[in-house]
């Protein structure tokens with residue numbers, strides 16, 4: 070044995086896309102608490118500033134790095150700003166993503182009512198919105214032969230959820246992209262560049278709170294259905310992602326690439342009976 074594994078991220082530079090959101094914000098906090106300098110990326114510059122301020126107030130080092138994950142030029146500019154300020158990214162968390170109400174098929178609507186543009190937009194945000202930041206921020210990893218990319222998948226990826234058509238397809242694409250990139254990175258950039266994903270179970274966020282809980286906090290019928298299929302019997306809390314993220318981002322997972330780790334209270338393991 071050569072000692073305990075290191076989860077230490079001191080000296081590392083991390084970018085969190087979707088750092089202005091619920092789960093990305095929590096992941097940004099976890100990275101900062103582990104010692105990384107954290108760049109908070111999202112379209113809303115004011116929220117990125119606020120989150121970066123919270124990380125700094127908590128004793129970390131952070132900066133806002135506003136950009137749209139679908140705008141390759143803006144991402145290249147953000148990567149250049151990062152490199153000029155701190156240096157190139159060592160860790161990239163691709164947490165920007167989400168679903169849209171008009172990309173669901175539910176209620177009285179049928180597949181024939183689905184707006185193709187809504188489908189396209191959800192696939193674009195979750196899938197292309199993972200690839201483009203990777204292209205922008207992995208350049209330094211490719212040059213230096215070291216880095217960790219952590220994508221954010223979903224329980225909808227491997228077994229699609231009813232209603233959730235475009236998002237499920239997009240996150241299935243994120244799983245496949247994670248494995249493709251893992252193979253490409255290790256064989257092209259070197260074994261020190263790793264690409265993995267976290268597949269969160271059901272976490273209460275702004276996008277799904279009304280879908281999963283009533284105004285009094287009790288579960289909706291769909292929320293109840295989810296809890297009945299979650300052996301641990303609760304929704305995830307954003308901090309539940311921290312341990313898996315720090316493992317994947319740090320040298321503690323040095324021989325791990327191309328995996329998709331469920332953080333789901335047992336949902337993926339349960340057959341429903």
Ligand SMILES: NC(=O)c1ccc[n+]([C@@H]2O[C@H](COP(=O)([O-])OP(=O)(O)OC[C@H]3O[C@@H](n4cnc5c(N)ncnc54)[C@H](OP(=O)(O)O)[C@@H]3O)[C@@H](O)[C@H]2O)c1
Nearest residue numbers: 087089090091092111112113137138165166167269272274
């Ligand atoms: N909550 C859950 O139960 C759950 C479960 C599984 C997976 N996930 C995944 O976890 C990730 C975070 O979800 P969340 O629940 O934290 O949602 P959220 O609070 O709505 O956060 C979404 C984030 O994505 C960013 N974003 C959206 N479009 C963007 C764009 N074009 N360019 C840059 N950033 C963009 C938003 O930032 P701006 O608005 O500032 O651009 C925001 O920071 C998503 O990938 C989601 O699919 C969530």
